[in-house]
Amino acid sequence: MNAGSTSLKCHLVRGEAAESVDGFVPADAVGHRIVHGGRRFTEPVVVDEEVERAIEELSKLAPLHNPPALEALRQARAALPDVPHVAVFDTAFHRTMPAAASTYAVPARWRDDWDVHRYGFHGINVQWVASQVRARRLVVAHLGGGSSVTAVLDGRSVDTTMGFSPLEGVPMTTRAGSVDPGALVYLLRGRLTVEELAEQLEHESGLAALSGGGSGDVREASPLALDVYVHRVAGAIAAMASACGGLDALAFTGGVGEHAEEVRERIVERVRFLGDFRVEVVPAREELVIAAETRRLLRAQDGSPSGGSDSPPAR
Numbered sequence: 001m002n003a004g005s006t007s008l009k010c011h012l013v014r015g016e017a018a019e020s021v022d023g024f025v026p027a028d029a030v031g032h033r034i035v036h037g038g039r040r041f042t043e044p045v046v047v048d049e050e051v052e053r054a055i056e057e058l059s060k061l062a063p064l065h066n067p068p069a070l071e072a073l074r075q076a077r078a079a080l081p082d083v084p085h086v087a088v089f090d091t092a093f094h095r096t097m098p099a100a101a102s103t104y105a106v107p108a109r110w111r112d113d114w115d116v117h118r119y120g121f122h123g124i125n126v127q128w129v130a131s132q133v134r135a136r137r138l139v140v141a142h143l144g145g146g147s148s149v150t151a152v153l154d155g156r157s158v159d160t161t162m163g164f165s166p167l168e169g170v171p172m173t174t175r176a177g178s179v180d181p182g183a184l185v186y187l188l189r190g191r192l193t194v195e196e197l198a199e200q201l202e203h204e205s206g207l208a209a210l211s212g213g214g215s216g217d218v219r220e221a222s223p224l225a226l227d228v229y230v231h232r233v234a235g236a237i238a239a240m241a242s243a244c245g246g247l248d249a250l251a252f253t254g255g256v257g258e259h260a261e262e263v264r265e266r267i268v269e270r271v272r273f274l275g276d277f278r279v280e281v282v283p284a285r286e287e288l289v290i291a292a293e294t295r296r297l298l299r300a301q302d303g304s305p306s307g308g309s310d311s312p313p314a315r
Contacts, residue, residue: 001076002033002286003069007262013291024079029086031294032073033124033286035166036062037089039115044092044293046301047073047085054086060136061115062165064202086294093123096156101243104163118163125253126150126157128289129282131312135249139240141233141267144254145216147172149233151240159243161236167201170232171225173216176205218256218263230263234270241274251280258283288312 002009002142010017032047038058045051052070059066077085094102102118103111110116122142130139138152144169147170150160161169161178171177179201186196208216210225223227241247248270252264258281268279292312 001030001072002290003072008072009287010067011287011291013287016288018285018287018291024076027080027083029084029294029298030076030080031088031290032069032076033290034069034073034087035065035090035121036119037091038118041087041089042092042095044086044088044297045303046297047077047087051087056248061119065166074103084298086297088290088293090121090123093127094120094157095162097158097160102158108256113115113183116164118160118168120148120150120157121162121166122146122148122150122158122160122259123157124286124289125284126152126160128285128312129251129253130155131289132282133251133280134250134279137241137244137246137248139237139244139247139249139252140251140253141164141257142254143233143252143260143263144284145173145256147173147177147233147254147256149168149236151243153244159240170236171210171229172206173218174203174206174208176201176209206241218260226266228262230266230270234267237267241271246273247271247277249280250279251282253282253284257281262271262281285312 002011010021011025012021034055036058037059040054043164052074055066055070055073063096073085073087074100097118097120104116104118106116125142126140130138136154137160140150142148142150146166148160148162149170151158163169167175167177169177184197188194192200206216207218207221207225207229208214210228211220211222214220218226218229237250250268252258256263289312
């Protein structure tokens with residue numbers, strides 16, 4: 001199950017095949033995508049009441065994404081109470097980022113007491129892409145409604161553009177991406193309330209704001225919006241290549257990454273200075289990673305030997 005901020009996608013996975021289904025159908029186990037696992041959840045976990053409470057507590061870190069995922073999880077547990085339910089976290093893949101990449105230069109109290117930390121997101125799909133593209137130094141550009149760029153070195157995340165929240169990084173359809181914190185402080189001093197600022201950064205910014213409104217769909221974006229988008233994504237790719245010590249392959253995924261060929265070509269042209277690298281387009285298949293991680297965890301708990309089917313199918 002993959003609950004987004006505005007949609008719920010359900011797939012029934014048998015081996016390496018997946019089919020979309022409406023609602024809850026009989027299954028041996030149910031895997032759930034949870035966007036934010038915080039520092040506590042760095043691996044998949046079988047869901048019980050304590051895990052539910054912890055995910056609910058983490059909603060303060062991901063108020064747009066964790067609540068609908070938690071609601072879907074509770075509905076699924078009620079509909080299928082006799083099978084195990086496993087939470088698979090988008091943040092978990094980025095647990096391998098070194099401290100230099102995951103730490104903000106802010107006071108210790110922020111980091112230690114308030115968990116202000118670079119977590120990273122889109123990890124489930126980045127894990128899928130990394131399983132499909134054979135490259136030691138890989139940069140994954142997940143470009144869609146939400147967008148991020150991740151450095152993957154030897155199959156492990158070493159840096160990514162999203163940080164404490166899915167707002168950081170490159171511009172997105174309606175999200176601003178990174179903005180000078182000084183500008184935000186300025187706006188909070190009598191110009192916007194905290195609630196207004198959060199709403200506008202999340203829902204009224206990005207490509208939509210630069211196109212005079214609308215959905216932020218890249219096909220409807222203004223020339224300026226596309227110029228800003230290409231500029232920022234290309235800069236992010238260069239930064240991620242630096243984190244990898246070079247670039248062997250650049251992989252595009254997500255709705256924009258897979259289908260907006262002109263945007264993709266413009267981005268690639270901007271980063272050709274990085275040298276000789278190949279370009280791949282990989283359709284997102286998060287459901288296969290969620291299923292594989294669910295099987296792996298349950299087999300480990302049962303003491304069953306792990307096989308190849310416990311990993312996403314590789315190319």
